[in-house]
Structures are given as C-alpha cells and as structure tokens.
Amino acid sequence: MANKLDNLQPFKPLAEEALSSQPLCVKVEKSIDARVRSLPDKSAWLRRVITEAVQRELMGEG
Secondary structure, three states: OOOOOOOOOOOOOOOOOOOOOOOOOOOOOOHHHHHHOOOOHHHHHHHHHHHHHHHHHHHOOO
C-alpha cells in the first residue's frame, strides 16, 4: 500500500535553508480552515506566518 505522502513533490528551496522533508500538519476550526483554503497560495502563506511566529515567539527575534 502506498504511503499517503508518496505523491508529494519536493519543493525548491524558498529561503536560505532547505525545507524539511516532512510536512507539519494541524487541524484548525472549520471557519479558519475555510479561510486558509480560500487563499490563492495557501502553502506560501502558511510557511510565512508559521516562520514569523517561530522567529518571534520561539527564537526571540523581532
């Protein structure tokens, strides 16, 4: 049986550091899910907001 991640394609690096080989997956409220899924490039948006939050809240930057 195929792994559900087998169909994912590697991303070209979007920043100085290469992207992780494993995606982060979270469940959110239905209203939040609908808004995020309506974005034209939801993956880029999610990467940006997660990165900004980690830098601000976990790495003490900004």
